[in-house]
Amino acid sequence: MNWDLLFQLLINGVIVGLLYGVVAMCFVLIYKSTQVVNFAQGEFLLLGAWVCLYFLVEYEFPFWLGFLLTMGFMAIFGIVVQTLILRPLIGEPIISIIMVTIGFSTFMQSLMNWVFGNSAVRFPQIFEVEVVNIGGLNVETAYLMSIAMSIIIMIVFFAFFRYSRFGLAMRATAYNQQIAQSLGISIKQVFMMAWAISAVVSAVAGIIIGMVSAVSNALAFIGIKVFPAVIVGGLDSIVGGVFGGIIIGVLENLAEFVDGQYLHWGNMYQIAPFYILIIILMIKPYGLFGTPDIERV
Template identity: 70%
Template structure:
């Protein structure tokens, strides 16, 4: 058994798992605030990655300037999207809003393909060294940046929800929208903030993945890969999204190791999280930290 390869894959899985965790937080944030699962989450990553790529390649901005501009653009994008497309649907059946997010997913993927093309394009070189040797392990510099940013975001989420006025308003809205509104909380502002934060964090993840794998429409599949993370951790649990991200990140890399050493099927890295998704739904459908709905008749 190649223990060096196994260690490398586990470490990579933990680092990528933190990225899965922060994207899963976006799902949880929107679901807790609006009770809607956003099927266009992957396209948020795609739009953020293409925006940063265009700023760096077309406008020749340095990364330290293009990246913050990308995040600022995505905040505005999230707010405008919620106000123009989703706000008129407040009060409509949840399935209608979910179908709209599916439509948005298809629309944005087609739009990005029309503007930038369908072929993958390499991200401009940001760091002088592509990888760093850490205790004998080669780790992508972009993943190191991702790990640092992800940890900062996780800590920021904790303090945001526990101490900030808007965070407390979001928690109240997630608990009961009507009660929150009766207490003077603007539910519309809470919804807009949830989509803005979701777009911002997704853009960060999109840029990191784009730096490693290039930017293409395939990047939107990252949003689908995060679904097992959300289901494992619990659709309404921020802590669950972090734990689920780490578990799925390690699981898919372990599946790749097993496949490369013994099975030789060639696709276990991609499909292993979805096998896990099926098992999770069968055994614990509310996830590890999700709240179980109790209905009394």
């Protein structure tokens, strides 16, 4: 048994899992407040990373400026997508809504491949110190920042929904759209807000992942990986999304470990989450934290 490797992989799992958790949160936010399943979440993330990279490389902006500009761009992008593509489909059956986001995801994927190219690009160096020593362990700064950012995002999310007026409006809308509307909440604004927040936060996750590894179109696959995470956690639970993300992150690294040490099948890292997903769906169809759908005739 190779304990060091196992430990390293578990740490990796938690770090990646936190990022999955952030993306899962964005996904759940959209699902909860607008009842849209966003199959294009991965493309949001990738677009954010590309745009930020573009600002940094082409215009040579300092990192904070490029980062803020990207946030602004993504907020507008999210609102535009919501108004142009998803608003006309309000009230349509679920397959139409799933398909429109799938169509949008294929569209964005090839558009981004075209505009930004197929090859992986590394972010310019942002931190002066590459590696920090904590208690005898060498940790890359990017990883530390990734953990810090994920936790900050989660706290901000929590505070926003708990204490701000708009957060309350969004929770009310998620609970019951009609009642929320009759109490004077603008559903249109809430929907736009949900998409804007989701796009911005996914972009942050994309930038972090881009800095840790590199930006390439493979990042969009995280949008697919998020499905096991949200299913494990339950589709309509933001906390569940975070837990699901961490669980999936750790499990895929464990699968990698078991595979590398004993089984030698290869590719388990990619495929294990989907086996977990099917098993969870068979045992607990609404995930660990999700609310069962009770229907009346």
